[in-house]
Amino acid sequence: MPHDLVHALTGSGAGPLAGLTVAVKDMYDIEGERTGGGSPEWLASHPPAKRHAAVVARVLAAGADIIGKTVCDEFFFSLTGANAHYGTPINPRALGRVPGGSSAGSAVATAAGACDVAIGSDTGGSMRVPASFCGVYGIRPTHGRVDMTGAMPMAPTFDVGGWFAASPGTFRRVGAVLLEGESERAPITRIRFARDAFQLADEPVGNALRAFCAQARAELPNPEDFTIAPDGFDLWRNVFRTIQGREIWSIYGSWVQRTKPNLGPGIRERIQSASTIGEPDADAARQKLEVARAHIRGAIPLGTVLCLPTAPCIAPKLDATAEWLDAFRMRAMSLTAIAGVSGLPQVSIPAALVEGCPVGLSFIGSAGSDETLLELVVRLSPYCGA
């Protein structure tokens, strides 16, 4: 439950979020409270925060009340939402299945109607995957457009704050509160359907999302089939994972070595694996990152939007095997690496149901086009559930 972790905070009461309630992923500091990052041992071994994280201060100043913090994957290092210490937040839209992570509790709180808006973050899919699995709106903004002061880092090259909402106008409204830096506004003149990304999705998922696009075609101008990754997704995903691993170890490695925390399954293996990545590997990956970034940014110029499945499948079952989840993680990260390596903004909308479970449709725009993507979301929203 969100407010198990922190006392509720009353906002200014005036502003664009007046009267709305917000839940916050337990990676953002709240003054006087400990921040845990999904790890009870990190929580216990660190002092209360001296001040609010920037996003917390912003939503309070914009008039919202904060109802509490939400559970996330340990050190944000999973896409499932399963936290071995606190339990897995229950996905109210897909019972018996994971909520997606690492912003799991924030997505669940939004889907359950426990709040109007929930703050999360995204490094390698931690906003987008739970948005898809829980059937809510979610955004990974342009890298750098959300002030991460007072947030626990994971891999700063990719980390960006984001938010969920259950309805489109509220979702858009938060943009004016949390987005800073340069906004690039231009009409959307072309939608590129990433056929190679759609091919990664389970057939019923791809079909359901294509059916949504057919219904909503009036809002999707100049559609064209497009191959975003002509050399496949493996390189981008590996580049992403190498840099991510190097950065998380550089941040948390000494604490892990010193305290030997009882890390949950999967988290332990990935942190261990991260510890083996040397600086030469990371350097080589950073060079490839620049090439990948240039390629993707070239394919999505101002006015162009790339359309793709948010995740390759509906939420995995709670009792899925570790092998199955590893395979899921690889497929999911092939899709999430596009915005991850490029730093471009991506929104996910609750476009369809497959086997009664939500599936998200995503749109990636050019750098700074976040506001344009939020407008697109509102125009597409009437087709949700149609």
Next chain:
Amino acid sequence: MPHDLVHALTGSGAGPLAGLTVAVKDMYDIEGERTGGGSPEWLASHPPAKRHAAVVARVLAAGADIIGKTVCDEFFFSLTGANAHYGTPINPRALGRVPGGSSAGSAVATAAGACDVAIGSDTGGSMRVPASFCGVYGIRPTHGRVDMTGAMPMAPTFDVGGWFAASPGTFRRVGAVLLEGESERAPITRIRFARDAFQLADEPVGNALRAFCAQARAELPNPEDFTIAPDGFDLWRNVFRTIQGREIWSIYGSWVQRTKPNLGPGIRERIQSASTIGEPDADAARQKLEVARAHIRGAIPLGTVLCLPTAPCIAPKLDATAEWLDAFRMRAMSLTAIAGVSGLPQVSIPAALVEGCPVGLSFIGSAGSDETLLELVVRLSPYCGA
């Protein structure tokens, strides 16, 4: 799809609902469009509306955009949401089950994230039942507190406009836009749990709602077990149905006799049954109504709130038999008649899941306590999904 029925309307853009999108039940007039009340023959045989219904004008003035009209049960005369002419809106939270009605399309649009707010109406449960079945917030305000000018009537003694939202702050915010007349504000000092209403619910539904109340007990002061209907619910339900039938026939009877519309199953039988209710029956019922109203209002004075299940069960399956649905209707109307006959305000919150399907928990307050109930909803909301 909502906007099949009407072109979208842009609101003032400024005000408490600025930037939010609204869907409207097809019983409210929109200038230049025909109003159908769920009946294609009524739609075809009436001219376009000359002006907006009051609630439409209010949400537009408050800054919202209207994305379209929503399908409802024919002449609002069902609690299932099944419309034989337009099809049954798909309940995105309980696939293979009805959405509840008659404000079915509005509840579904809200649950699917197709809009921020959807307007409906409630005579004998048409807001509350779909709110419960679709897992959204819904309100039946105090009778008379929503201006029904420009709305098709059903049974004016009981008709009242209401709204749905997927998140609590947005739900509360609409109150300032649509509620008029006297607001009675007082702290909630006592929660009466209607044990006889809980007894009407399926055991798993009652248990799930009681578990929610136990979690949220800090927000539910001075709880006490209470019998709201010491003589049972049959009398109130029959009084309600007699007056409802008499009024709907007095409004639509001559049109039905003249045009002989092809009414859908269930609707046809109930309209036929309504035609047999004479004025002496109605008069007798009206006298009993006054007694029932006084009893219920006496049991829920200012500061007291009655807590009860919104509906007795999860949403019935789409292929339920007519007999099963008739039995469901009787049970549901035993619960909905409490606010129906008394004219008191009732809110429903998406409190729990049973078999993966939403179930709503309701609170009935004293006349004019709508705003107090909306505040209670926001305080209880963090426990949703907990």
